[in-house]
Amino acid sequence: MKCKKAIDTFLMLDNAESIPLLLKFHIVHCQQCHNEINQLQKAFTLMQSSSSSPSIHLEDAIMAQVMMQKRYHHTISHLNWIASGLIIFTGIATISYSDALKWMTYHFGIQLVLPLYLVMGCIIAAYISSYVATHLNKLQAIAHSIKSLL
């Protein structure tokens, strides 16, 4: 085994992989490769020890900063909820009488109506579910007060 191939073989080894027998034989007989591989092993050990300890401190520092951050809280006023709901429901209620729907059914056929109403249903479901998700605590309090009345 030549020296260049010996070093290349050593560099191709994985971290926990043992040194092949031919390479060991070359290292024993070649002082230059023996020294170079020793230096490489020291460098790898140093890299592993220096790279593992700061990452633990870095992880702790990042997690501490994450825990110190304020929770994201954004409220939408009731007026905006009511206005957007009115726009959605008015749009859905009036689309049956609009010229746009007549134009679309004239050009694309009656098959367009079912997907259109499915999309409107999805919009209503998204609106209601987002309202419930953002007002869960208030809705639970209302449900408890209704339960206590019954």
Ligand SMILES: [Zn+2]
């Ligand atoms: Zn050699």
